[in-house]
Each structure stands twice: as structure tokens, then as C-alpha cells.
Amino acid sequence: MRLSKTFIPTLKEIPSDAVIPSHQLMLRAGLMRQLTAGVYAYLPLGYKAMLKAIQILREEMDAIGGQEFHLPALNPESLWIKTKRRHIPNLILSIKERDLVLAPTHEEVVGWIAAMHIQSYKDLPQIWYQIQTKFRNEPRPRSGVLRGRQFIMKDSYSLDASWEGLDERYEAHAEAYRRIFRRSGLDFFVVGASSGAMGGSGSQEFMVDSESGEDTVARCKQCSYAANLEVATSGLAGIGRVPENNPVKEFPTPNVRTIDELATFLKTTDERLAKSVVYRHADTPLLILLVGNDQLNESKLSAALGEGAVRPIDAGELKSLTGADGGSIGPIGLKGFRIIADKRLENANGLISGANRNDHHVRNIDLQRDVHLDGYHDLRTVLPGEPCPTCGAPLIVANAIEIGHIFKLGTKYSEALNATFLDESGQSQPIVMGSYGIGVERIIACHIEQSHDEHGIIWNKVLAPFAVHIVAASMNNKETVLVANQTYRALSDAGIEVLFDDRASVTAGFKFKDADLLGMPLQVIVGERGLKEKKIEIKRRATGERTMVPADGVVNAVRSMLSE
């Protein structure tokens, strides 16, 4: 492409709305423009990069037997009512004129097609995928393209006759995803994840380490343990039992509200202080006991409780149910509450907790003896430095960007949509489904986050919109123009994608700055300086290293540099 005829609006200054590097550079390099919050227009250069990523996705999905679909973005609302997903908060955008919604994902449509046409176990397995625009009612779009209301997803769906089959498809996807991200040149890692409200039995996320990430993950420095903080566990031991076991006893604790205040008041560590957190689950009041200042992890809580909305109880409700305010609540003498406890409290005794009477606590609580517990669950949030559950080394906790997520969905959607097949014994069975997503824009943005400098983007050769950026230093010098044109033709004829800065209106310095900003892997610089010796300069964007090559040897030189 000749830059003089190409629409690549570069920006010298940083747009004030952009905060993170990928967002700034995607705007400055003319890859995209924002239309409204969370919605971006991709300009030719940005779209070209996305097509590169999409090509990799296609190849790797096809390689595991995936078949590409093009599915409707407009869905009847009724389809989503069937799967009970119509009214999930912040999920679906709808249109005003019809009972249609904009699809945020496509389990429903896939299930609908499967219900219609998958009849026998002989029709299974299937892997169906699509690379399309999806919509989400995102409450707060942010970080450029990393979190939008409209985005392009590669989503695939596996259909199987058995859970074993699902495991196979799931593994095939996990492997394909590793290849995809490796080929894209991303430095990524895989974490165990929450399947959240998607339902299902297993889930992993593909993550890129980044301060700008919106997910938080715990990782072990020593071994391969890594998990989203929503599900991460640590090897922290339970607090166990103490020898003396006296009867429970209430005692006054004036003006003590928090665990820290209680610890100070009693001049003790917080180990044997049991914190009470009060929630409602499907309208049942729920008391959750945690060790000391351990932080309740709501994702774990939801997962432990299963179906039904979970929310913190409000102060008024609490007072009327218990007669006390938050900070004075405990398991002893509490009526009408379901009580669960964190695993670290398993069978513990000698505990101190609220007395359900303001300014009073109870000591010597023995969970075995004194409390009717509805079970122990892992409910606490892991903190940095805690021992890895696998090897014991300290865990680190850091932000990350989710670039892919794979789910074992099971039969939740097939049952809701009546997508069944007849098994070998003629029994009707729900199809066992999996779902696997990759954010296309995030591949691009993450690559830029990981590969840029103060001058601009540094594309790798896989995602780069063009492999080579020719700079004709001056368009007023006849020989420069001649050789630059010859070089452009020769590289193009060799099948190399070339962007040729043939603009006569800007100076050489301007072109160099633009070339660094756009960041193609190789810059081929044609100018009088080199041509005096019949030579052309090749600059590697990544290292800045410059090589002089004979004018007629450029194609070979470029080829060999690109094949490194």
C-alpha cells in the first residue's frame, strides 16, 4: 500500500481520554477511533491487524475440527427467557422497537440449532465456532478496547454425547488456545477460574499479566499453580482446637465493633476471633463465620450456595432479626439463620464471637459443641504471601487481562432448550456442551501492551498489519524515488506485505517518526545517503539495529530477516 493513498490518521499528541499504553497507541497509530463509550470503529490498519489474529484463530479452530458459523446478533428475547438469562444484570442490550435482544454470546442460538438437527449420538461430537461481534450491557466500559459494549469474539461450542467426550473437546480447546496465544506472540498463563453464573463444572482462563488487567490472579512463584482470585486457595492451615474447653460465657465489650478493635481490647491476636458476616441467600438469612480478619470471597460464597441470589443483609434487617448491630453478631443464640463457616474454622473451639447483643461478645465457643453448622466451605480470599496449596511457596497476587476462557457447561443449556439426542440404547439424553471464548481485540491490545516503547507500537511479524514499512527519505530526489518504487514492487512481487511511505508532502524526520509509531517489524529506508553506495538501509523496529544492504539484494535480506 502506498501511504500517500492510504487512510492512516496518526496523532502526534496523546488523546486525553486514553490512559493505558495500548489505548493511546491504538488511537495514535490510527488503528481505531472511539464512537461512544465502549464502542470503537476499526480503521483499515487496525482491522488488518485484527484479521491477522482472526486468521490464526480460524486455522487453529479448523485444526481441531471446528466448523465456522455465522450466527445472528439479533435474537428473539424469548430464547433468552427460556435459559433464564434474559434478566441477568448488566448482560443484555435490547432494542426498543421489537422484542429482540443483541446477543452477548451464542449458547442459546447454538442450542436452538442443535435442538433442531442433532438427533442421534451418531451426530456427535461437534465443534461449532464463530468470529463475530457481540454486545454487552457493560456498566462501565474502560481501558480502551479491553472492556467494551461491542466487541469481536471467537466463540466456540462443543456438543458431546458424554461428559468424557466433553473432557476431550475441552482439552482440545485448551491445547488450541495455547497454540493460538503462542503464535500470537503473547506472554500468557492459564489459571483455574470460576464458571460463575455460566454454570458448569470446570473452567480455565488464559491470562496476560498486566497492571491494567481487571482480573486478579494468585500465582505461585515456584510451581505452576495459578488461579483467579475468585477461586484461588492457599495452604494456610486451619486454626484447630485448643486444650481447655470451658462453657460459653458472655462478657461485655463496650464500643467494640471490628475484629481489630476486639483484638486490641482483648490484647490478643485475631486467630481465635470468629468474624460473622451476614448475607441473604434466596431470602434465607445466612451467617458466615470466618477466621479473624479473613476476607469473605463472594464468588466462593455463591459457588458454595448454588442457585439463588446472594446479597449482604442490610443494617435494618439485621437489627430486626438479631436485636444487634453488625459487629456484635455471632452464632450463639442466633435464631432463624443458616450458619456456614470457612474451612479454616473446621471443628475449632475456644472461639470468641459476637453475642447478638450490642457491646457484648461470647468466649469459649466450640463449633462442634455449641453451634448447629450447615457445613464448612472454602470461603476466604487468598492474600499475597500465603503458602501455595500445591508446593507451599509464597503466592503472589497480581492483575491480569483475560484473553480467553473455556467452560465445561454440561447440560444446563441443552436442557433448557430441549437439545437432546438418542443414545445407543435409544434413551433421550441432553447434549453435553462446552463453550470457549477468545476476545479478538484483546489479543491486539495485549500484544501492544506487551510490545511497545516510547516511540510507538512494536508489532511482531505475526500480527503486524504489514511486514515492511518502506520510507522514501525524499520524494524530490529522482534516484530515491526510482529505487524506492523498484523496492516496493520487488517486495510486493515477492509476496511480502509492504507499506510504502511515498508521501511527498512530509519530511524524512516526519516519516521516521510515523514509521516508529506504526511499528512494522522492518523499516526499509531508501535515501540519498545509502544510494551513494547503491545501498539501502533496513532497520529492525524492535531493536533499532540498522543494516545496509545492496539495493538489488533487499528482497533476500528482508526475507531472511522475516524468517528468523
Added chain:
RNA sequence: CGGGGCGUGGCGCAGCCUGGCUAGCGCGCUUGGUUCGGGACCAAGAGGCCGCGAGUUCGAAUCUCGCCGCCCCGACCA
């Protein structure tokens, strides 16, 4: 949804507190000329319902109220 910030030619900003004459600067854009290897120079130009609406006032970019939009932090995140 809570908290904070911002909205002024295409982009980045000043002016607003303390109301006043023709709304200013840098970049970009147009025309002409000179330049031509790290975002050139000179000259002449074009381009603004100062986010929208109401109000206060002789007079509003500036003060008041309402609304809209965008960004950041939080909540949320299938």
C-alpha cells in the same frame, strides 16, 4: 449505581475563580514560496450555537439550576 474530573475550531489546551469590547495559544488543515535523514521555515488564509436547555444580569464561555456526553476510582463483570 456511589465518588471525583472534564466538555471551548480536527487534536492538545488557556480563558471561567473576580461577567464586559473582535474568544486565544500550540499542533493539524488550505494557498504560495523556501526546505528535504528524526515530527522544517516564512507569508497569507479557512475553520467556533464555548455540550444542550432554562434562569440571573444592561451584558454570560465565565454566575445559578436541570439535562446530556466522556474519562478516572469504586461497585459490577457470563
